[in-house]
Amino acid sequence: MRADNTQHLITAAKHRHELTRAKTIRALRELDDVGTAVTFETVARKALVSRPWLYTQPDIRAEIGRLRGLDRQKAEPSIPSRQRSSDPSLRRRLESANSRNRELAEENTRLRRQLAEALGRLRTAGLHDLDGPAPDPVPTRRSSVSIGPR
Structure with missing residues (x-):
């Protein structure tokens, strides 16, 4: 067997x-x-x-x-x-992004206010043409310059 x-x-x-x-x-x-x-x-x-x-x-x-x-x-x-990414991780990232957006919005508001104040000071100082160069307080005479070959 x-x-x-x-x-x-x-x-x-x-x-x-x-x-x-x-x-x-x-x-x-x-x-x-x-x-x-x-x-x-x-x-x-x-x-x-x-x-x-x-x-x-x-x-x-x-x-x-x-x-x-x-x-x-x-x-x-x-x-x-x-x-x-897990759901809690994504929520945390969203909260962080929203917080940063709020900070940037506040900074924009502050900077716009500062710019408005600076422009207001320039206007009250009599500088109306903000696009061009600032006017000379004492005009000076410039010498003439010849243009041509040297």
Whole structure:
């Protein structure tokens, strides 16, 4: 009578199953990191496994579904999930931008007020032509200059 080798076969099958799962999870991560669209087809091709096998693995199937949902929600190029901004982070950036806008608006108001005051002082000083050079308080006579070859 032959020896019972079923335990060795079971152990080998479990080992092969775990290797296949690890290879599939690694493929999922690589596809997501690169920004490639994650579908059952791309994962199966990358991991060298069959699509039907992917459907029998609940956790892998759920992760593919989650990543597919993220891909459908965005129109811009794919960004790996670990690099995507969180909602609290985006809110903080928006608050910061709004705060900076308020500061700049206040600075504009202050600078316009200062400019108006400076223009008012120039007008009261009698300098009405603000576009041209300031008039000389004491006119000086300039020497004549000849234009021509030297």
